[in-house]
Amino acid sequence: MNARTRGLLLLTPATLFVFVAFLVPLAILLAGSFQRDDGAIGLQRYVEFFADPLHQEVVLRTLRIGALVTLAAIALGYVAALAIVDLSPTSRARLVGLVTLPIMISPVARTYAWIVLLGRTGLVNNLALQFGLTDAPLRFLYTEPAVFVGLLQLLLPLMILSLVSALENVPRDAVPAARMLGANWWVVFTRVLLPLTRDGLATGGVLVFTGAITAYITPAMLGGAKILMLETLLYQRVNVTDDIATATVITALLVSMSILAKLVLSRLAKGRSK
Amino acid sequence: MNGRALQWTALGAVLLFLLGPFVIILAAGVSDGETLTFPPEGVSLRWAASVVAIAELRHAFAISFALAVLSTLGALLLGIPAAYALERLDPPGANIVRAVVTSPLVVPGIVVGLALLRYFVIPLGIGVRPALLASHIALLIPYAVRVVAASLRNLRVDIEDAAIMLGATPLQAFFQIVAPNIRNGVIASFILSFITSFNQVPVSLFLSGPGISTLPIEMLARIDFTYDPSIAALSAMLALLSIAIVFLAERLLGLSRYV
Numbered sequence: 001m002n003a004r005t006r007g008l009l010l011l012t013p014a015t016l017f018v019f020v021a022f023l024v025p026l027a028i029l030l031a032g033s034f035q036r037d038d039g040a041i042g043l044q045r046y047v048e049f050f051a052d053p054l055h056q057e058v059v060l061r062t063l064r065i066g067a068l069v070t071l072a073a074i075a076l077g078y079v080a081a082l083a084i085v086d087l088s089p090t091s092r093a094r095l096v097g098l099v100t101l102p103i104m105i106s107p108v109a110r111t112y113a114w115i116v117l118l119g120r121t122g123l124v125n126n127l128a129l130q131f132g133l134t135d136a137p138l139r140f141l142y143t144e145p146a147v148f149v150g151l152l153q154l155l156l157p158l159m160i161l162s163l164v165s166a167l168e169n170v171p172r173d174a175v176p177a178a179r180m181l182g183a184n185w186w187v188v189f190t191r192v193l194l195p196l197t198r199d200g201l202a203t204g205g206v207l208v209f210t211g212a213i214t215a216y217i218t219p220a221m222l223g224g225a226k227i228l229m230l231e232t233l234l235y236q237r238v239n240v241t242d243d244i245a246t247a248t249v250i251t252a253l254l255v256s257m258s259i260l261a262k263l264v265l266s267r268l269a270k271g272r273s274k
Numbered sequence: 275m276n277g278r279a280l281q282w283t284a285l286g287a288v289l290l291f292l293l294g295p296f297v298i299i300l301a302a303g304v305s306d307g308e309t310l311t312f313p314p315e316g317v318s319l320r321w322a323a324s325v326v327a328i329a330e331l332r333h334a335f336a337i338s339f340a341l342a343v344l345s346t347l348g349a350l351l352l353g354i355p356a357a358y359a360l361e362r363l364d365p366p367g368a369n370i371v372r373a374v375v376t377s378p379l380v381v382p383g384i385v386v387g388l389a390l391l392r393y394f395v396i397p398l399g400i401g402v403r404p405a406l407l408a409s410h411i412a413l414l415i416p417y418a419v420r421v422v423a424a425s426l427r428n429l430r431v432d433i434e435d436a437a438i439m440l441g442a443t444p445l446q447a448f449f450q451i452v453a454p455n456i457r458n459g460v461i462a463s464f465i466l467s468f469i470t471s472f473n474q475v476p477v478s479l480f481l482s483g484p485g486i487s488t489l490p491i492e493m494l495a496r497i498d499f500t501y502d503p504s505i506a507a508l509s510a511m512l513a514l515l516s517i518a519i520v521f522l523a524e525r526l527l528g529l530s531r532y533v
Contacts, residue, residue, distance in 0.1 A: 017408075017415070018378065022381075105473075214383070251385045
């Protein structure tokens with residue numbers, strides 16, 4: 001038996017498993033979005049989906065929150081990553097460990113912290129009442145900013161880690177050289193660091209954006225039924241009204257948005273090799 | 275304030291944002307008060323004890339634990355041969371296979387659960403438990419393949435060739451030469467997969483039924499009607515458990531290299 005046949009034999013179980021227990025069911029679900037009520041192929045389900053103002057609102061909100069979380073993660077990510085790569089190798093490893101830690105902890109537990117902080121008797125309301133900023137507890141939970149903050153905290157580590165590994169590959173003297181030639185910090189950032197860390201930025205961007213638009217736990221816990229995102233809408237439609245037609249369209253939207261984000265951002269990353 | 279000081283302050287603020295919530299969960303979880311408040315009222319472990327006393331939560335913990343162990347083993351069993359074939363044997367269609375086995379990474383979890391429920395569990399008449407296990411194995415295969423492939427890439431091919439030239443069969447060469455050398459990668463993959471499965475919510479949402487609920491889903495269900503610090507205590511315990519696992523793994527193998 002030659003190596004190629006052996007290779008094929010070793011690959012078959014995993015490939016077959018993913019095929020049967022994942023790709024085929026997913027393909028059937030996706031294909032369902034193009035089925036009309038009379039059984040023919042058509043875009044009826046999409047037309048009906050987008051005719052509902054609530055659905056439009058949820059799609060727009062999902063994209064808006066995804067974009068805002070990604071932009072905020074880029075800004076905070078660079079700030080943190082630039083400081084981390086400035087450290088000695090030992091402390092750098094230690095900080096990378098600290099940033100990695102939250103990724104390993106249950107997202108339910110991580111998000112619950114925001115309920116403790118932002119709830120009616122939480123820290124923020126207690127402080128606001130004590131300092132007389134408000135007479136009655138304010139509502140922070142089940143608002144869009146709460147979902148935004150929760151997602152940012154959940155996903156920021158992925159951006160920091162991507163940027164740290166990108167910045168580690170920037171030649172050590174690139175920044176001092178630019179400074180010596182008279183560039184100010186903004187120019188150094190936009191003309192030197194940004195082009196040199198494009199790959200890491202694209203990787204982090206894909207992880208954060210797709211993570212935000214496909215999140216379930218955070219919008220479920222901090223947004224509830226008021227601030228629906230695509231995943232919580234899907235769950236609600238299937239579980240409350242058994243509305244598979246809507247679920248198939250949401251599936252198609254989520255999968256295509258994830259793939260599109262990946263294509264666009266990896267395009268941007270490769271742009272510099274032109 | 276000069277540039278350096280500004281940079282450190284900013285890093286401190288980001289770390290506070292990332293890690294502060296855990297301090298809050300910990301503090302709220304050891305509160306002695308009747309309701310969830312922050313700052314906590316007194317210190318006691320009674321809410322942690324109350325959580326452990328709830329039979330449904332113990333049951334859900336047992337399910338999550340067994341699910342995480344079994345799905346990790348399943349993913350490694352399928353993933354290690356696949357990673358080896360992809361790295362070493364240049365099989366036909368390698369790129370397509372790579373795309374197939376890593377595809378569960380790019381598909382939203384809730385969609386995976388729904389697709390499996392509708393077009394795998396119901397038509398094939400599979401029970402909820404095996405379906406849950408199958409979904410988690412599919413989810414974890416990409417991690418197993420990726421981490422093991424990375425360890426194989428760091429191992430020189432010629433030591434394996436040498437073993438075969440000296441008369442070892444390919445199987446002997448794998449178990450006696452390759453396996454000991456990729457052990458750390460496999461252990462790292464085991465830990466990552468275990469944690470991923472244990473914390474997983476969206477995939478399991480549609481695949482849990484009466485009496486079969488994982489711990490994070492049971493927690494989600496209880497949040498809406500829990501006003502005492504018990505969920506905070508449970509969250510704190512879970513966070514401490516993860517921190518302990520990660521700390522040990524980092525000490526033993528340098529886990530962060532594989533994330």
